[in-house]
Amino acid sequence: xxxENLGLNDCVLDAIRPIGYEKPTPIQEQSIPVxxxxxxxxxxxxxxxxxxAAFALPIVHTLSSRPPVYKGSKKPVRAxxxxxxxxxxxxxxxxxxxxxxxxxxxxxxxxxGISQNRQVGALRRGVDILVATPGRLxxxxxxxxxxLSSIEFLVLDEADTMLDMGxxxxxxxxxxxxxEKRQTLFFSATMPDDIVKxxxxxxxxxxxxxxxxxxxxxxxxxxxxxxxxxxxxxxxLIHVLRDDSIYNAxxxxxxxxxxxxxxxxxxxxxxxxEAIHGxxxxxxxxxxxxxxxxxxxxxxxxxxxxxxGIDVDVLSLVVNYELPNLAESYVHRIGRTxxxxxxxxxxxxxxxxxxxxxxxxxxxxxxxxxxxVKDHPFALELGRVGMKPKPxxxxxxxxxxxxxxxxxxxxxTKPRGNNPGDDRRSKDDRRTRNDKRSIDDFxxxxxxxxxxxxxxxxxxxxxxSSSGSAKKGYKTTEFGNFKKKSRGNSFGLNQHSDxxxxxxxxxxxxxxxxxxxxxQGKPAQKRSxxxxxxx
Numbered sequence: 238x239x240x241e242n243l244g245l246n247d248c249v250l251d252a253i254r255p256i257g258y259e260k261p262t263p264i265q266e267q268s269i270p271v272x273x274x275x276x277x278x279x280x281x282x283x284x285x286x287x288x289x290a291a292f293a294l295p296i297v298h299t300l301s302s303r304p305p306v307y308k309g310s311k312k313p314v315r316a317x318x319x320x321x322x323x324x325x326x327x328x329x330x331x332x333x334x335x336x337x338x339x340x341x342x343x344x345x346x347x348x349x350g351i352s353q354n355r356q357v358g359a360l361r362r363g364v365d366i367l368v369a370t371p372g373r374l375x376x377x378x379x380x381x382x383x384x385l386s387s388i389e390f391l392v393l394d395e396a397d398t399m400l401d402m403g404x405x406x407x408x409x410x411x412x413x414x415x416x417e418k419r420q421t422l423f424f425s426a427t428m429p430d431d432i433v434k435x436x437x438x439x440x441x442x443x444x445x446x447x448x449x450x451x452x453x454x455x456x457x458x459x460x461x462x463x464x465x466x467x468x469x470x471x472x473x474l475i476h477v478l479r480d481d482s483i484y485n486a487x488x489x490x491x492x493x494x495x496x497x498x499x500x501x502x503x504x505x506x507x508x509x510x511e512a513i514h515g516x517x518x519x520x521x522x523x524x525x526x527x528x529x530x531x532x533x534x535x536x537x538x539x540x541x542x543x544x545x546g547i548d549v550d551v552l553s554l555v556v557n558y559e560l561p562n563l564a565e566s567y568v569h570r571i572g573r574t575x576x577x578x579x580x581x582x583x584x585x586x587x588x589x590x591x592x593x594x595x596x597x598x599x600x601x602x603x604x605x606x607x608x609x610v611k612d613h614p615f616a617l618e619l620g621r622v623g624m625k626p627k628p629x630x631x632x633x634x635x636x637x638x639x640x641x642x643x644x645x646x647x648x649x650t651k652p653r654g655n656n657p658g659d660d661r662r663s664k665d666d667r668r669t670r671n672d673k674r675s676i677d678d679f680x681x682x683x684x685x686x687x688x689x690x691x692x693x694x695x696x697x698x699x700x701x702s703s704s705g706s707a708k709k710g711y712k713t714t715e716f717g718n719f720k721k722k723s724r725g726n727s728f729g730l731n732q733h734s735d736x737x738x739x740x741x742x743x744x745x746x747x748x749x750x751x752x753x754x755x756x757q758g759k760p761a762q763k764r765s766x767x768x769x770x771x772x
Contacts, residue, residue, distance in 0.1 A: 238260065263282070264288055275420055276444050277421045280292075282424075300315055300342055344365065388415045412439055426572065457580050461607065487549075549573065560587060564598045
């Protein structure tokens with residue numbers, strides 16, 4: 238079957254002939270007639286099978302064949318395509334420009350990481366088809382620069398990735414801004430349960446198009462596993478890339494820091510490499526990807542966020558330097574090679590730790606066990622992993638919080654009772670030796686016997702003085718007739734009596750008193766806090 242038999246108009250056919258499109262792929266053959274009929278679509282196919290053309294060609298055909306449904310003062314946005322990453326949006330926009338070359342439709346792309354001035358300028362000139370990432374799209378909608386009430390087509394591409402990246406709330410906001418009367422197309426390389434639930438809530442009587450087995454890898458990709466210790470992965474990567482049959486390679490890591498670390502190691506071994514990840518600016522990411530496509534860089538190190546937008550015509554090798562913790566990400570990674578019917582090779586490094594469990598989940602998803610290569614200098618006896626990942630026990634390396642929250646400690650003990658064999662005494666039996674006295678003894682108790690024999694008058698007029706020579710650091714004071722503190726004075730001194738000043742007894746302090754003023758009969762003045770801070 239050819240594209241002429243799918244019902245596409247001459248504008249589309251004239252645009253795809255110079256590109257080299259002759260026969261449609263299975264996903265294109267089944268999807269294009271459904272979209273032309275105006276039905277909602279749920280498509281599932283592996284990466285590299287032509288999903289972009291499966292929804293882009295019928296959209297260009299429909300928009301070029303009929304006038305806008307929603308008319309306004311300026312050219313309305315008629316089709317919206319939402320994708321998760323910047324690289325994928327740029328790739329879709331580049332393909333749309335080729336498809337719209339003979340139709341006169343305008344397309345543009347908006348994403349974050351760069352200034353919005355150029356994007357706003359393109360929107361003000363008028364756009365028919367808009368390709369966007371969720372974050373920047375909602376930002377411009379909140380500014381009133383984009384109005385989605387005129388949308389005729391809504392396309393969600395790589396929906397599983399958007400859910401993994403936490404874009405589900407943004408997707409729901411975008412859907413609310415679109416009109417209810419629209420045609421919705423839903424495409425994904427994998428079809429987990431969350432995707433099925435989301436599609437059922439936004440699609441109306443959709444036609445499901447599924448190519449091959451769900452969540453399966455492309456048959457054109459040869460997959461292999463290299464068992465290796467974590468410390469030997471860098472040396473094994475150099476060993477693999479020394480092969481003369483490998484023209485270019487794409488290396489995937491799990492973290493941004495790991496991508497930079499692998500890039501430095503490759504450069505130190507005289508291998509031209511570049512790294513792209515979320516911390517890189519958009520200009521640097523596009524420059525590195527362009528150099529890789531032109532052949533100026535032989536190895537491109539990337540994270541999962543970039544695995545959905547890298548489209549290279551001929552890619553010799555994909556290396557999973559670190560196995561992904563999500564099995565669906567493995568399918569997207571190896572889908573960068575073996576595209577458009579070409580053959581590809583994908584190898585994965587599996588260490589002795591948690592990656593064994595990741596490998597079991599991947600093999601369960603794709604439905605088969607991957608060949609393990611043992612003929613290499615850093616081989617590790619891996620054993621059979623199988624397709625049943627071990628459930629998480631929740632006892633990982635989590636730091637347990639201390640139960641000690643301060644305060645009085647309380648230790649729970651068993652309640653005391655009169656059980657036989659219990660040597661502990663009950664509450665009534667616990668008595669000290671003082672409790673053995675009778676009640677009459679307590680009545681005749683005279684607390685004055687514990688006082689000294691001096692009379693109150695002698696105690697009232699006692700003097701404090703040091704015997705012999707005064708010790709260094711001490712002083713002698715002679716002051717009598719101490720009076721009780723007055724409640725009305727906050728300083729505890731009697732303001733109208735010469736006897737109100739208490740003597741200073743003991744060692745002198747090295748610090749100055751915060752009260753100044755030595756005249757008798759006058760209240761002391763407190764030093765200001767400002768002077769205290771300056772001291």
